[in-house]
Amino acid sequence: MSEARNCYPGSLDPKKVAGKIIICVHNDPTVSRRIKKLVVEDAKARGLILIDEEEKGLPFDSGIFPFAEVGSVAGFKILKYINSTKNPTATILPTIEVPRFRPAPVVAYFSSRGPGELTGNILKPDIMAPGVAILGATIPRKDDGSAPIGKKISKFAIKSGTSMSCPHVTGAAAFIKSVHPGWSPSMIKSALMTTAIISNNIRKPLTNSSNDFASPHEMGVGEISPLKALNPGLVFETTIEDHLHFLCYYGYTEKNIRSMSNTKFYCPRNSYEELISDINYPSISISNLNRHQDAKTTVTRTVTNVGYPNSTYIATVQAPVGLAVNVFPKKIVFVEGLKKASFKVSFHGKEATKGYNFGAITWSDGLHAVRVVFAVNVE
Template structure:
């Protein structure tokens, strides 16, 4: 690792099981924030989710270790999760320095701690803030992450945020401030098959990271299947204490997903004397396949398989099954696809900005894991592994944070908006097979699921053109949304006269890399202005290509942009006209592409177009 940057002013804060010597050229800073946590600590310790905690920057739960190593972990040969997913582990930006700001504890993340951590990070001199925090869309002036990230962005710090895991519900996307890069989750082409071989000969596909013996054609020991022993709702979900020990002893227990964690159900089955578990997706989970390092032989099956499994159990005189572990398989599955749980747009508070911005790997991600905790994350798990698997937009965000670090290293003078633009306009809209990216919700992924598309790091470093935004432009944008003086002050900590701002910026539209139009109050047309900066080759020209959303007319003027020099800017106007919404739909999508012409290069600068009709 290179030396600590001279401009770095951060500290390594000591505490429980963590001292100053734990910092080095990789981990150059570490702090922890607990005032909000302490103010909200449960009065009865039994109410706490977990009492395992370190009063220091040290991570006791794995989430911070996992995300930090995903963004910037050094290369580690021979990494695996108890043998699964073996290979070299490496963060997206392995040469980047890392500073850790611990703001979350077992009872949550509190606004005062989040803001204190973000403010310190900016003062310390970070270039990128990676926030795998937040869950629900709330007004920007009440959103601590939006407030803290505005201050960070205004000081040149790129802020990358998780979109949230409340998909596929419409308008569930969180961290929707237009100054942050909002990341949804996508799948990989890596699978961990663990089939269920039923007594009637049927084989159901499942997945697991339990380190079971691989290569047994018939699978493990044949066990009797049981489901909902005791006939209670609690036993269907395998809640702790709800399983009849006499009924499950030595058997394979079927547990419905929901209420408690997936790995917790396996622990409940094991404690009750069960020998194995099949985790069954419910209708709400569909075919989603987030896996775990279970504490007993177990597999997760999709909803279709769960229906067949339960039908077999109810019809067979003595239902039996085996689990057949298939190891790690790469390259056979179609990917990427949008994860079912990944939060969706359109933005609830600001439909005139398309969110999420992009998607990135966020399902069954293997990354570093703390030594105090078993790979299942359960306190009772005595196994130890330097790596474990997690799923969520929390895992997707640090992939993009690493890409941001790489771009900023290659282009240190670029603003946060330029970096975000490069990532968005270079994103892929097709999967590894060259087909349209699919949605875990079924069918083809739309712009509200994947934003501009799936990140492509190699292309993002050389985007050709970028859309830049100055911090003051975000304030003007807030004025166009009708935010009051006090609401804007809460976000920016500056006094703003919106009447004067709007008079000075007539016809203003935020120079965002994607194009979103929200028609309301009977409006049928909108004119947007965009400006691009040439960061590619001089003496180059770009020609526009437009695929208008169904039922919408889109025109662009001019249709050609010419650049004599590097850094030169050119503006264009986009007119969107829609006489009425398409039948039975409240949204439509298309795209606008600036394609480099001639022999100067092959840059393709793509912007999705999203049109929504807002009912108020």
């Protein structure tokens, strides 16, 4: 019975299924939507309704075979209706477009989550980008049911996944590079991260697939905004030396690092994982802040002015209650000929809530808002 409810291969009787609209549930993730659809289609059914809470918001290309997907609440109502009558009926209607869907964007359930596995001292994910219901070129399918009779097979398809987000970020980076050919990859990455969007199309904080507010471990610094990233004001350059220091702090030997980098690089005398937080990255993450000690954890960042040569930036801090965050200096003044400046950020968690605390530091000159997200794990 469970196999038939999940539309396992070989579980449906074509004599009972033919000509009907079939309901399938998704209790077993080993059987994909595509397999369920093929099982129902091969049994000569007229259509399929899939009850799947996780993937209900992800479009599925079922070819010309009628397919609908609903969540648990709607699915319960459908099953209740079926059980309430001897002759339940349903009508297959044409697919329609839903414009200006709200809220959007939403962090998809399949999106990568942090903290990072290798180290919690660099915020992961970095940033989010469109990855749900993306229309893109594809290799045309030539199997039966790929196109209506008499119609050509489409060279495009709607796809979802992180593999759809990747080309969006790549395209955004190429767009910025075309306007600023002299910018390094880390400058472009910084521009995208510090100008990211953190509110949705109903002007509320971004949410996840469970309708909860999305944390930086779900959305990173927010969603890319290529146009805003063209003029970030300040950028954080992560140099080759920063990356080599990362390897030192993570535990690689000096000999291996020299071999990989083909340099005579020397690791700092004191190299341990906590120092990764001090690498010049456009976000801040601290994997362990001891709340039982009076000591503070301090990180340093260096910014490069890519905006107006004469400008003054002032820092503001958005921090959770109990986590003491101090920036010094709080004012950075750039003049002609001075393009770089450093600042320090200290974190003290004696009164903070245990676990990860999230917030942001924003540097503003009145025209630009350079937002640096932080994640601090208080233990």
